[in-house]
Amino acid sequence: MTESPEAEGIRLQKVLANAGVASRRVSEQLIVEGRVRVNGVVVTELGSRIDPAVDLVDVDGTAIQLDQSKRYVMLNKPTGVVSSMNDDRGRPDLRRFTKEWAERLYNVGRLDADTSGLLVLTNDGELAHVLAHPSFGVTKVYIAKVDGRVTPQTIARLTKGVDLEDGPIAADKARLLSSSDAGGGSLVELTLHSGRNRIVRRMMAEVGHPVVELVRRQFGPLHLGGLPAGRARELTTVERGALLTLARQAGVPSGEQETE
Structure with missing residues (x-):
């Protein structure tokens, strides 16, 4: 009997194999072991069929990408590049980093021209909204390399909260990485879910330590790692699964994107 996606769906183990989870034989074992869920329900029957365009599948609680038209790319944005696919002022933009992908990709949120680091590019609008909207807490x-010698008291102030012109704000976490008495400045690690414009720079200026250099090293479950500045790569299967799991766990309200 031929498998007909329109009439009957596709065997679950074949879907898993096509998605790159494992070989078909290993995928069958995952199903038998009760490690695969379809639409939140554990499926252990090897004859089960699904519609990849409609059904949601996860393995060991991690979402599986079935829609192969979606593309997910990590970029280490260098300084001097604006977070736009077509800058109307003629400044260097993100188009140069997306030429190898046929899909029309968009940046998730923004990093200002003077900030480098991790930027996500995708054609998955729903996932982009979950990642960018501060209400989801990603x-x-x-x-941040900042002027001056940062003290533990300053770190405590950042986590307790500072008052800015658009309201109070507190870092989720703050950590002093290094501090120099010889005028070399300090390195501070800040973890935030805020979507406010240039929030790190404004927070550090408020506590008396203006930012000299700023890089984003992590975005949700994604880590920049050793990706060189100016380089882009597709997310791994594990990274895509982590992002899709985030999206499935969240509702999707309308709202703004973040800018730093």
Whole structure:
């Protein structure tokens, strides 16, 4: 009997194999072991069929990407590049980093021209909204090189909260990485889920330590790792699964995107 996606759906083990989870034989074992869920329900029957365009599948609680038209890319944005696919002022933009992908990709949120680091590019609008909207609480981790000698008291102030012109704000976490008595400045790690414009720079200026250099090292479950500045790569299967799991766990309200 031929498998007909329109009439009967596709065997679950074949869907898993096509998605790159494992070989078909290993996928069958995952199903038998009760490690696969379809629409939140554990499926253990090897004859089960699904519609990849409609059904949601996860393995060991991690979402599986079935829609192969969606593309997910990590970029280490260098300084001097604006977070736009077509800058109307003629400044260097993100188009140069997306030429190898046929899909029309968009940046998730923004990093200002003077900030480098992790930027996500995708054609998955729903996932982009979950990642960018501050109401979902997706955290971003920044390393800031700042003027002056930062003290533990200043770190405590950042987590307790500071008052800015658009209201109070507190870091989810703050950590002093290094501090120099010889005028070399300090390195501070800040974790935030805020979506406010240039929030790290404004927070550090408020506590008397203006930012000299700023890089975003982490965005939700994604880590920049050793990706060189100016380089882009597709997310791994594990990274895609982590992002899709986030999206499935969240509702999707309308609202703004973040800018730093």
